[in-house]
Amino acid sequence: MSFSCAAVAAVFVVILSGSHAVTGARVGGMILRQSSSSVQMFTEAPSFRNGAECAAGADGRVDIAMTLDANYLRGTMAAVLSILQHTACPESVAFHFLTAEDDDHGLAAALRASFPFLDLRMYRFDPSRVRGRISRSVRQELDQPLNYARVYLADTLPADVRRVTYLDSDVIVVDDIRTLTSVDLAGHVVAAPEYCHANFSNYFTDAFWTNPALNGTFRGRRPCYFNTGVMVMDVDKWRAGGYTHRVEEWMAVQKQRRIYHLGSLPPFLLVFAGHIRAVDHRWNQHGLGGDNVEGRCRGLHPGPISLLHWSGKGKPWLRLDARRPCSVDYLWAPYDLYRHSSPVIEEW
Numbered sequence: 441m442s443f444s445c446a447a448v449a450a451v452f453v454v455i456l457s458g459s460h461a462v463t464g465a466r467v468g469g470m471i472l473r474q475s476s477s478s479v480q481m482f483t484e485a486p487s488f489r490n491g492a493e494c495a496a497g498a499d500g501r502v503d504i505a506m507t508l509d510a511n512y513l514r515g516t517m518a519a520v521l522s523i524l525q526h527t528a529c530p531e532s533v534a535f536h537f538l539t540a541e542d543d544d545h546g547l548a549a550a551l552r553a554s555f556p557f558l559d560l561r562m563y564r565f566d567p568s569r570v571r572g573r574i575s576r577s578v579r580q581e582l583d584q585p586l587n588y589a590r591v592y593l594a595d596t597l598p599a600d601v602r603r604v605t606y607l608d609s610d611v612i613v614v615d616d617i618r619t620l621t622s623v624d625l626a627g628h629v630v631a632a633p634e635y636c637h638a639n640f641s642n643y644f645t646d647a648f649w650t651n652p653a654l655n656g657t658f659r660g661r662r663p664c665y666f667n668t669g670v671m672v673m674d675v676d677k678w679r680a681g682g683y684t685h686r687v688e689e690w691m692a693v694q695k696q697r698r699i700y701h702l703g704s705l706p707p708f709l710l711v712f713a714g715h716i717r718a719v720d721h722r723w724n725q726h727g728l729g730g731d732n733v734e735g736r737c738r739g740l741h742p743g744p745i746s747l748l749h750w751s752g753k754g755k756p757w758l759r760l761d762a763r764r765p766c767s768v769d770y771l772w773a774p775y776d777l778y779r780h781s782s783p784v785i786e787e788w
């Protein structure tokens with residue numbers, strides 16, 4: 441009791457003596473009234489300004505697409521902050537968020553509160569569009585409809601978005617994102633780091649490899665694994681080639697006979713593996729979340745790093761909160777906008 445009173449008194453001393461007295465008191469009052477709202481859970485990021493070399497207007501615009509969901513909001517915030525902090529042209533980055541929630545206002549409001557100057561565009565992704573096509577994978581989170589939103593980017597984004605870079609919500613960018621987004625696609629629809637040493641056969645089941653109607657799919661190409669959490673897409677070519685439908689067709693096959701284990705990744709591999717533009721591995725240090733079952737710690741791969749990706753079961757904010765972080769999670773922590781002090785106030 442006496443501890444709580446002292447804590448509250450301390451909070452008010454800070455509020456009254458600080459230069460942001462009015463804001464602090466208002467925010468404090470809102471926390472006391474509605475502690476569950478996302479808006480008050482995050483601090484405001486610094487504002488970032490374009491350097492002199494940045495092209496003005498639509499020419500210089502960099503389009504980033506991500507999904508937005510309550511469970512990953514903290515990751516999304518950190519990803520956005522990391523992108524803005526490391527690019528020379530932060531005001532040129534447009535963020536396109538796809539959300540499946542009926543009420544996305546809380547999530548969008550939280551982003552706007554933390555990034556008041558962000559070029560932020562919201563799109564509703566209708567989960568029913570994909571729900572009937574999803575089959576169960578090894579990890580339940582991978583079966584969420586929003587996980588498939590990347591298949592529908594070309595149908596969702598406005599026509600003036602000709603190229604988009606899709607990013608998962610568990611990434612941190614530590615380099616200028618424009619180096620990735622301006623990659624020469626050389627006529628390809630998708631660019632991403634690819635991994636040709638990975639044993640490609642393991643992503644598909646025997647039902648796939650032994651079916652003569654299916655197992656010739658990769659004939660004539662050298663298929664390599666790539667991770668769909670970081671992809672540059674030529675949206676025009678995607679639309680013209682009807683790639684949404686091509687990916688959906690493989691999801692329909694999976695629904696009938698189990699030809700792969702994971703969620704949204706294998707249908708991408710079936711359509712694109714061997715046909716993508718390879719990007720330097722530094723743009724997707726994936727697997728930092730550990731394996732899909734236990735989420736054990738994994739270290740960094742050797743070589744330079746521009747993007748860190750906590751793919752796999754473990755997420756850095758959960759492990760940090762549980763006080764059982766992996767060492768790579770300390771690389772994520774500096775981008776965390778979560779307001780750790782709020783529980784003290786909520787206790788009162």
Ligand SMILES: *[C@@H]1O[C@H](CO)[C@@H](O)[C@H](O)[C@H]1NC(C)=O
Pocket residue numbers: 639640641642
């Ligand atoms: C890849 O994995 C399959 C099945 O697990 C195995 O039969 C095959 O020998 C492996 N190939 C290589 C090149 O390691």
Ligand SMILES: *[C@@H]1O[C@H](CO)[C@@H](O)[C@H](O)[C@H]1NC(C)=O
Pocket residue numbers: 649650651652655656
């Ligand atoms: C495809 O399946 C047939 C029948 O099981 C098999 O004979 C053939 O070797 C398979 N082809 C490939 C490329 O795996």
